[in-house]
Amino acid sequence: MGQIKVEKNVGGIEGLAVITPTVHGDDRGYFMETYNENDMKEAGFDINFVQDNQSSSTKGVLRGLHFQKHFPQCKLVRAVRGDVFDVAVDLRSDSKTYGKWYGVELTAENKKQFLIPEGFAHGFLVLSDEAEFCYKVNDFWHPNDEGGMAWNDPEIGIKWPHVTGSYPGNADASGYALDDGTKLTLSDR
């Protein structure tokens, strides 16, 4: 019954995966299973998701980088409308790839999902005029436990696509807000 294609350990980072569902097209439109506990278990992911979230953002908005410190969340993320560039940063202290990042374009069109285990910082940049983003998490929200990381932390060196201006080479990390107001200027793609 398996209806998902799974790329494991993307970017050489253990545990990160890109999952692509099977799309059944017909005269009416299409149908797809966006999540199937059995398929995930067969693929080696035995995760108990307890919450689903959805956010909408305009072009250039960067949500992140976020993580929960004592209640780390595994996330399964995707775009339902528009295009985003989604990034995970490995913050697992015992990881061989600590500090390494991986990014993937998630679009309503490619229907890719990005599985981010516990112990990562996560964020995304909106590339289209608007984007609607959905994700599942395996622990609840703990507002007082939230951690943030600058999107342009020079030690991490994430290459966000289509950002214009002096970024990334000359950007001064301290010149950018860490908080939720981050909005970048993007070039046409």
Add this chain to the structure above:
Amino acid sequence: MGQIKVEKNVGGIEGLAVITPTVHGDDRGYFMETYNENDMKEAGFDINFVQDNQSSSTKGVLRGLHFQKHFPQCKLVRAVRGDVFDVAVDLRSDSKTYGKWYGVELTAENKKQFLIPEGFAHGFLVLSDEAEFCYKVNDFWHPNDEGGMAWNDPEIGIKWPHVTGSYPGNADASGYALDDGTKLTLSDR
């Protein structure tokens, strides 16, 4: 922490509920929890969802009415894009409201969710040019267990909105396909 508004027993049918999440708007767009296991439990719904589905359809497409016979599914349904008219029909043999239907307009804008317990037939009619529909189910798909019911079964008498032509009064139930090809002509709203 409760972030949902719950209308129980809508249409006087026990177990049917309409759920509206809290939307947190800000400069970036909005954020909402579309599912929270704790909130649902607090509201009296202890359901183990195991699969999420998404379908896309064009105006006039009617998906349904469907049910699984031996593996009945509880469904939590919503529109992420566009507008649909969503209907549940009570097929629980021991129910006081057996054969009764209830319909609710679910739109990307109103963000309403419709909770349909096990033992109902379910379907929806697409009212906008396109609609994207998401739902959660508490049992897997059993293709050989599927049952269908005519959308215009005269004994049930569902009042689908905006359907033009001789329907509903004079429509001959046998004149309409029970299968997945049903596409109705709708008037402007």
